[in-house]
Amino acid sequence: MPLVHGGPFIPLSHITMDTHLLPTRVHVPALHTAPEACANCEAPRMGEYCHACGQHFLDGRLTIRRLVRDFVVRKLGLEGGLLRTIVDLTIRPGRMIQDYVSGRRQRYTNPVAYLLLAAGAYVVLSKAWQDAMVAGLRAENVGWEGDQGEAFVQVQLFTDAHPALMTLVLCLFLAPPLRLLFRRSTVAEAAVFSLYVSGHLLLLQLAISVGALLLGKDVYQAITGRLMGVLTIGMLFAAGRFYGTRFSSFLKFGLALSCAMIGLFVLMLFAVLVVSAANAPAVPGT
Incomplete structure (x- = not known):
C-alpha cells in the first residue's frame, strides 16, 4: 500500500461516515428585537x-x-415618603433638611409640595373653627377702633384663609437675612430651610387647633396662647440642628427671624391701613 506523507494511502471510496451523527438542522439564535421606545421622547x-x-x-x-x-x-413631588418627611421634620428637622440639601432628596417630599399640602389641609379643616376665630378676633380687637378694627379682623381672616400665601411671604422675608448672616449657605438652601420649617409649623398649628376643637376648648385662645411659643421653639430647634448649636448661630438666626417678623408685621400693618381706607365711608361733597 503506497504511503502518502509517511502514512498509508486510503481511497475516498473506502471512507464511510455515520450520517446520523451529523446535525440535520443548525440552530441559529434569534436576534433580539429592538427595545420599546419611550412614548414621550422616543428613547x-x-x-x-x-x-x-x-x-x-x-x-x-x-x-x-x-x-x-x-x-x-x-x-406634587410625592415620589419620596410623605410620612417619613413628617416624622423626620418632627424629631430631627435640621438633619433631615441637611440631608435634602446634600442630595438625599428621593426619600423626602419636595419642600414646596410639603408646604402646599400643609396649607391645603389647614384650609380644609379650618372651616370647622372659622366662626370661633371671627368671634375671638372681634372680641379682642387688639386696640384697634372703628374701621381699623374691622380692617384688622378682615386681614387676619384673609391670612387664615390663605396660609400658603402668608407662609411664602414669611419665607421671602426670612431667606435673604439667613443668606446674609450664614455665608456658607446659598439662597436656595435658605429657602429650602424656610419652606420645610414653615410648612411643618403650619401642620403643628393645625394639630393644636384640631386638638383644642376635639377637647372642646376655644380654638382662638389655643392658637394665640401657644402658637408663638410653638413657632419660636420649633424654629430654634430646627436652626440649631441645621446651622449649628453655637451661641453665635442662635444669635444670627434670632436676628434673621426678627427681621422676617418685622417685615411681616409692617406688611400686615400696611394691609390694615389699605383695607381701612377702602372701607371708610365716602365723605359727602367729595
Missing part, C-alpha cells in the same frame, strides 16, 4: 422609568386612577 426603554426624560412607563390605556396618581405623585 429606548430601559427599566421602569425612561433614562432620558424620566417618564414612568405604564402599560395599557390611561385611567382616572393613573391620572390622579400622576398628579399626586409626580406633580
